[in-house]
Amino acid sequence: MTRRATLRTSHDNPAVIAAALDPDNTDSMHTTVEGDELVTTIERDSTGGLQSTVDDYVVNVTVAETVIDATRTHTDTNHE
Helix, strand or coil: CCEEEEEEEECCCHHHHHHHHHHHCCCCEEEEEECCEEEEEEEECCHHHHHHHHHHHHHHHHHHHHHHHHHHHHHHHHCC
């Protein structure tokens, strides 16, 4: 039986986050942008596999958002 999780996260620019995550996404992941939300569905054959993939995805989202925010702050500071 396939296990499935759908994660919804809100972002200022979800398309940028989606693009940053795309290289790390596997065939078991599907991501769309809906308004200000990034919606990712992950399907795996086992509960443990699903948990591992969700954990990795959450870390990747956090890192992507941190880097993008830092870049935005650095860019804004340099243009003042």
